[in-house]
Every structure is written in C-alpha cells, then in structure tokens.
Amino acid sequence: MAVILEFEKPIQELENKINELRKFSREKGIDLSTEIAILEKRAGEVRKSIYGNLNSWQHVLIARHPERPNTYDYINFIFDDFIELHGDRYFGDDPAVAGGIGWFNGRAVTVVGQLKGKDTNENLARNFGMAHPEGYRKAVRLMKQAEKFKRPVICFIDTPGAYPGIGAEERGQFEAIARSMLVMSTLQVPIVTVVIGEGFSGGALGIGVGDRILMQEHAIYSVITPEGYASILWKDSARAREAAEAIRIIARDILELGVADKIIPEPPGGAHKEPEAAAAMLGEALAETMDELMKLKLEDLMQQRYEKFRSIGNLK
Amino acid sequence: MVLDAFRKQKNAAAQSEPENRDIPDDIWSKCGRCGEILLNKDLIKNYKVCQCGFHFRLTAPERIQMTLDSGSFREIDAGLLPVNPFALSDYAGKLVEARNKSGLNEAVVYGEGAIDKIPVVVVVMDTNFMMASMGTVAGEKITRAIELAAADRKPLIIFAASGGARMQEGILSLMQLAKTVEALARLSEAGQLYITVITDPTTGGVSASFAALGDIILAEPDAMIGFTGPRVIEQTIRQKLPEGFQRAEFFQQHGFIDKIVPRPQMKETLAKLLTLHLQGEK
Numbered sequence: 001m002a003v004i005l006e007f008e009k010p011i012q013e014l015e016n017k018i019n020e021l022r023k024f025s026r027e028k029g030i031d032l033s034t035e036i037a038i039l040e041k042r043a044g045e046v047r048k049s050i051y052g053n054l055n056s057w058q059h060v061l062i063a064r065h066p067e068r069p070n071t072y073d074y075i076n077f078i079f080d081d082f083i084e085l086h087g088d089r090y091f092g093d094d095p096a097v098a099g100g101i102g103w104f105n106g107r108a109v110t111v112v113g114q115l116k117g118k119d120t121n122e123n124l125a126r127n128f129g130m131a132h133p134e135g136y137r138k139a140v141r142l143m144k145q146a147e148k149f150k151r152p153v154i155c156f157i158d159t160p161g162a163y164p165g166i167g168a169e170e171r172g173q174f175e176a177i178a179r180s181m182l183v184m185s186t187l188q189v190p191i192v193t194v195v196i197g198e199g200f201s202g203g204a205l206g207i208g209v210g211d212r213i214l215m216q217e218h219a220i221y222s223v224i225t226p227e228g229y230a231s232i233l234w235k236d237s238a239r240a241r242e243a244a245e246a247i248r249i250i251a252r253d254i255l256e257l258g259v260a261d262k263i264i265p266e267p268p269g270g271a272h273k274e275p276e277a278a279a280a281m282l283g284e285a286l287a288e289t290m291d292e293l294m295k296l297k298l299e300d301l302m303q304q305r306y307e308k309f310r311s312i313g314n315l316k
Numbered sequence: 317m318v319l320d321a322f323r324k325q326k327n328a329a330a331q332s333e334p335e336n337r338d339i340p341d342d343i344w345s346k347c348g349r350c351g352e353i354l355l356n357k358d359l360i361k362n363y364k365v366c367q368c369g370f371h372f373r374l375t376a377p378e379r380i381q382m383t384l385d386s387g388s389f390r391e392i393d394a395g396l397l398p399v400n401p402f403a404l405s406d407y408a409g410k411l412v413e414a415r416n417k418s419g420l421n422e423a424v425v426y427g428e429g430a431i432d433k434i435p436v437v438v439v440v441m442d443t444n445f446m447m448a449s450m451g452t453v454a455g456e457k458i459t460r461a462i463e464l465a466a467a468d469r470k471p472l473i474i475f476a477a478s479g480g481a482r483m484q485e486g487i488l489s490l491m492q493l494a495k496t497v498e499a500l501a502r503l504s505e506a507g508q509l510y511i512t513v514i515t516d517p518t519t520g521g522v523s524a525s526f527a528a529l530g531d532i533i534l535a536e537p538d539a540m541i542g543f544t545g546p547r548v549i550e551q552t553i554r555q556k557l558p559e560g561f562q563r564a565e566f567f568q569q570h571g572f573i574d575k576i577v578p579r580p581q582m583k584e585t586l587a588k589l590l591t592l593h594l595q596g597e598k
Contacts, residue, residue: 162524164544164552169562172572173543178497178528185498186505202481202493202524202543209494223481223490223521233406233483247486248402257401259487309498310459312452312491 005061007050008269014043047268054218056244059251060226062218063198067272069279071098071113071156074196077279078286079104079111085142087134091171094135095126096163097207099142101151105287107294110146112139112207113156116197129197130163133176136206140183143191152190152290155207160225162203177206184209185309190293190301192286194264195219195251196271200228211305212289213259215251216282217266221259222249259312262289345372363579371536371579373516375418376425376442379475383583384429384438391427393460398422398453400484407484410446418444423478424454426461428470432587434594437465439474441515441522447479450522454482455492458526462499462510471509471590476527479545480520493525500529509593511586514541514564514573528572532589535564535573536582542567 004012018039025032054062062068075082075098082102086093099112114131117123139155146153162173184191184207191210199208199221215221224232226244231237254260264285271278293301345354349370363382364372374382380389398421400407415421423445429438439461441448450458458474465472481489503510512530517540524543535541542562550557560566567573577585 162543164549166549166553166557166561169542169544169549170570172528172567172570174523174541175528175572177524177543178526181494181497181525182501182529185494185501201490202521205490205493206524209497222486224483229483246402246404247483249486254487257487259491306498306502309491309494312488312495 003066005058005065007054007058007061011043011047011050011269014039014046018043051268056220056248056250057226057241059218060198060220060244060249062270062272063220065270065272066118068197069271069275070118071111071115071158071196073275074156074279074282075100075102075111075113077276078283079109082111086138087141088137089141090134090137092132092134094132094138096129096131096159097135097138099138101146104154105283105290107290108149108151109290110142110151110153111156112142112153113196114159114204114207116158127163129159130161131159131203131206132163132165132168133171133173136176136180139207140180143183143187147187147189150189152192152293153187153210154286154290155191155193155210157193157195157199157204157208157221158197159200159203160198161201161228162206177202180206181209185305186302188298188302190290190296191305192289192293194282194286195221195260196282198225200225209305209309211293211301211308212261213254214262214264214285214289215254215260216264216271216278217251218270219251220244220249221251221254222247348372363582365579369537369578371516371538373443373477375444376420376440379440379442380425380429380438382579383475383586384431384436385433389427389429389438391425392464393426393457394421396422396453396457398451401452401488402484402486404484410484414445418442420445422453422457423448423450424457426457428464428468431473431583431590434587434590435468435470436590437461437468437470437472439472441475441477443477443479443517446482448477448522449479449482449489449520450492451482451485451489452492455489455495458492458496459499462496462503462526465508465510466499466503466506469506469508471511471593472503473511473513473586474526474530475513475515476518476522477515478518478520478522478527480522490521493521496526497529500526504531509590511589513577513582513586514539516540519543519545533572533574534577534582534585535568535575537564537576537578539564541573 021032021036079102084100098115114129116129117126192212193208193210195215226240227237229243230239251263267274267277347366347370350368426439510530512533514535518527519542546557564576
C-alpha cells in the first residue's frame with residue numbers, strides 16, 4: 001500500500017478521479033477523453049505547484065519516505081555484477097552499512113552505503129541505518145582495499161546518525177568515525193559521496209569525506225536531525241519543523257552554502273515514485289562526476305579534496 | 317549525536333557554586349564529588365583538584381597558566397569572532413552570553429608557547445563558552461593551529477573539551493570535523509607529533525574528529541568521553557547506564573586512551589613525551 005504524504009493528497013485525489021473516469025469510460029464505452037485531459041492538465045499544474053514549492057519539512061518527509069529507494073536499490077539499478085563484501089575483520093558485520101565491488105560505466109568500483117530497511121522488521125535488523133563502529137571499520141577496510149586496487153569509491157549516505165548504544169560506545173564509536181574520515185582524507189583514489197536520503201551528524205560524515213558531495217533533490221544533510229535540534233536547544237522536539245527551516249538542511253541550501261557540489265534531480269514527487277528513473281538520474285550524475293575526477297592527476301585530486309573542506313568556514 | 321553536555325552546562329555551573337548563597341563563589345568552590353567547600357586560592361594552588369581527586373573544569377587561561385612555561389604563551393587569532401551564518405536570534409543571544417561568561421571571543425584558544433623550553437603549538441577549549449561546541453570559527457582556529465604546527469615543525473598539543481559540533485551552524489559546523497581531520501592527516505604526513513589531552517567532557521563531533529586522532533591520547537581522571545551523550549543513550553535503550561560508563565578509565569580499559577594523567581602531573585608528563593620525540597639523543 002503506497003504511503004501518501006499529507007501535502008500530496010490534492011494530487012492523489014485528482015489522480016484517483018482520473019482513474020475512475022478512465023475505468024468508467026472503458027466499462028461503459030463512453031468517450032470522456034476531454035474531461036480526462038482537463039483533469040490531467042489540472043493534476044500536472046497542482047503537482048508542479050506543490051513540488052515546486054516544498055518547504056524544508058516536506059523535503060524531510062520525502063527524504064524519509066518509507067518507500068524511498070535505499071542503498072541496495074541503487075546498487076541493483078546502477079552497478080553490474082555487484083558482490084557484497086561483509087565484515088570489519090575485528091568484531092563483526094554491521095547490517096546498517098553495505099559495501100562491495102561492482103562495475104560502473106565500464107569501471108570496477110567500490111561502493112559503501114548506509115542502509116535503512118524497507119519495513120519495520122528490516123529496519124530493526126539494520127538499526128534504522130544507524131551504524132556501529134563495525135560499520136565505519138568495514139567502510140575503512142573496503143576503501144583501503146579500493147586504494148590498493150586503484151578503484152574509485154562511491155559512498156551513499158542515508159542515516160539519521162550513528163547508533164547511540166552501549167556496545168557502540170564501548171567499541172569506540174568516536175574513534176571509528178574519526179578514523180574513517182582520516183582514511184578518506186588521504187585515500188589515493190577518487191571518492192564521490194552521494195546523500196540519497198537523510199544525512200545527519202558525524203554518523204553521516206563518517207563516510208562523507210570525498211572529492212565531490214552530490215545530493216539528490218530531496219535529500220537533506222546537517223549536523224543533527226531537526227528533532228534533535230528542537231529537543232536539545234528548545235527542549236521541545238515537537239518544534240522539529242521550525243528547526244528544519246532554521247538550520248537549512250535541504251539540498252538547495254547545502255549547495256548554496258558551498259558544501260554540496262551538485263544536485264541530482266528526482267522524478268516528480270520524489271525518487272520513491274519512480275525508483276528506476278531516479279536511479280538512472282543518479283547514475284548519470286555519478287558517471288559525469290566520476291569522469292571529471294578520473295581526469296585529474298593524483299596530486300591535484302588530493303589538493304582539491306583538501307581545499308574543498310578547508311574552504312568551508314574560511315574567514316579570509 | 318551532539319551535545320548532551322549542553323544540557324549539563326547548568327549542572328556544571330551549579331557544581332562549582334556553594335549551596336549557601338551567602339558564600340560568594342569567587343572565594344569558595346564546592347567539590348562536585350565529595351561536597352567539600354574549598355577556598356579558591358587553595359584550590360588553584362592544587363591545580364583545581366580536590367583532595368578527593370575530583371578535577372574541577374578549567375578555564376582556558378587557567379589551563380595555559382598551569383601547563384606552559386610562565387610567560388611563554390602568545391595567543392593567535394584571539395580577535396576572531398564567531399559567525400551566525402543563519403542569523404538565528406537565539407544563537408546571537410547565546411554568543412553574547414557566552415562572551416560575558418567566559419571573557420573569550422570563541423571557545424577555542426590557540427597559540428605558541430613552550431613546555432620545559434620545548435616550543436609547542438597548543439590549543440585549549442573552554443567549556444564556559446557554549447560548552448566549547450565547535451562552530452566554523454572554532455573549527456577554523458583548530459585547523460590553523462594544526463597547519464601552524466606543520467609549517468613550523470612543532471609538536472601540537474590539543475586540550476579537548478566539547479559538547480560536540482555547534483548545532484546552530486548546521487552543516488557548516490559538521491564540516492569542521494572533516495576540515496580538522498584533513499589538516500591532521502597532513503600534520504601526520506609531515507612527521508609531527510600530535511598529543512591529545514581529553515578533558516571533561518569531550519563528546520559528539522569533537523570526540524569523533526581531531527580528539528580521537530592523537531599519536532598519543534592522554535586523559536584527565538574521570539573525564540567524560542564518548543560520541544553520544546549518556547542521556548541520549550539512556551533514552552534510546554531505556555535503561556540506566558552502568559557507573560563509570562564513558563569515563564576516561566572506562567575508555568582506557570577498552571583500549572582508546574593511552575594514559576590517564578592527574579592534572580598535577582600533566583606538565584611533566586607532556587615534557588617527558590615531548591623530549592622523547594626530540595630529534596637526536598638525550
């Protein structure tokens with residue numbers, strides 16, 4: 001059963017009406033094509049006005065939509081012969097982070113991505129995409145492996161944050177995230193990171209240090225979830241919508257702030273409406289970015305990566 | 317996740333104030349562990365450590381005075397003011413408050429100094445300034461300190477303390493984690509020594525970036541360290557955390573801290589470590 005967001009209801013109502021008319025026309029053999037065309041035109045306008053004027057909170061809802069394609073979906077659509085590789089070689093295998101190797105555009109690449117579930121059971125198994133230290137250490141292992149075999153790395157970010165739990169702390173969540181960023185900052189192969197849903201806190205950035213940061217149109221990225229912001233600073237998590245506006249978390253803002261390099265368009269209404277089309281758009285942007293990076297000399301690549309982050313908040 | 321410690325700021329302030337309001341707190345302090353009322357002038361002589369071992373939090377000037385050779389410290393970029401990129405009015409108010417409370421322009425103080433005549437670059441974070449959270453300017457100052465250490469070929473010592481990334485600066489403060497880490501990677505490539513000293517509390521994005529990456533990681537006794545603050549963990553798992561969880565001793569047991577150093581021994585320990593890294597023989 002499709003999940004319809006509150007603000008999508010006017011579109012949904014028109015679409016239902018169009019379907020009813022079509023059915024009626026077919027069953028009774030009456031030509032209603034003029035009426036249908038009018039309604040379709042109207043639906044198109046409503047769609048455009050709604051999706052063209054989304055507020056930050058509506059982006060949040062789309063970014064967290066339960067049917068939104070996850071890392072596995074994009075891996076399946078975009079990469080050929082993908083083989084998932086498991087484990088951090090120290091403690092375990094984190095189900096909130098997937099990684100492996102596959103073909104992309106005629107090139108062998110390493111893919112690492114945070115992974116949410118598609119339903120409650122899967123989400124419970126994957127901790128809602130919140131990684132433990134093992135997830136970051138698996139990412140580090142696979143990225144070092146990519147470097148050894150000179151494969152570029154693609155990271156998909158999709159997490160509300162790192163997992164807040166006893167085991168995660170005990171095994172050094174802080175160290176795992178810091179180490180992963182350190183390894184990424186010196187990795188001698190191109191790294192493209194793509195925010196495909198929500199990217200919050202050091203938990204997201206733990207696999208986010210790269211040469212380019214791409215964001216899907218409805219993806220969001222910030223230091224903390226709007227709920228976390230509202231509950232810590234205003235002691236009222238119900239003010240999350242307000243927080244989402246205040247600290248500027250949507251793709252357009254992150255691009256303007258000089259953090260994201262490119263926004264990848266999504267099908268109307270969001271990636272979940274047409275996952276395959278969304279994947280094609282993502283693949284195209286990735287290919288373009290990767291081609292750009294592969295042309296760079298290694299020293300230029302490394303220098304640009306340094307400058308990318310160095311310039312954020314540079315006061316001179 | 318960030319900044320459980322923000323909420324604890326109030327408790328910390330209460331800790332250092334005697335219960336009896338008739339006792340002015342610029343003369344007396346109350347120990348946060350044993351409750352003993354201590355004369356401030358005695359306390360400062362003992363490095364602000366109570367007889368019971370409780371380490372009071374230090375201001376940046378106190379830390380510098382206790383650690384560096386007398387008169388050796390030269391602060392850099394003291395005049396850099398924090399930015400308010402999203403023009404949030406409550407943040408603007410907090411910045412003014414923080415400046416008044418701490419006497420500092422930002423939570424990070426850095427500069428050049430010497431320990432037993434060995435020149436060092438030193439960074440000190442002051443929790444009196446918005447719980448020493450790291451925004452763009454704090455991140456910038458730390459990065460400049462790291463770059464200075466690399467350029468001048470000096471050891472770097474960072475006294476970490478922070479509630480985490482400064483939430484009011486959104487994505488820009490998050491990116492400071494990456495910025496400091498990248499600078500550290502270059503410092504390491506340049507073969508320079510970096511010592512982290514974890515002080516109470518070091519959490520959130522600061523724990524998960526430069527604070528975790530010292531060649532040598534020291535900690536003050538009982539200092540709180542961790543990525544997620546204890547309150548958020550308790551809310552998530554719906555159980556009480558065990559005694560001592562996320563304290564320096566806990567993380568030393570789990571392999572993340574090299575050595576716990578009581579404050580009165582901090583300077584000599586740093587001096588020994590620095591000397592061991594000097595080129596050539598003793």
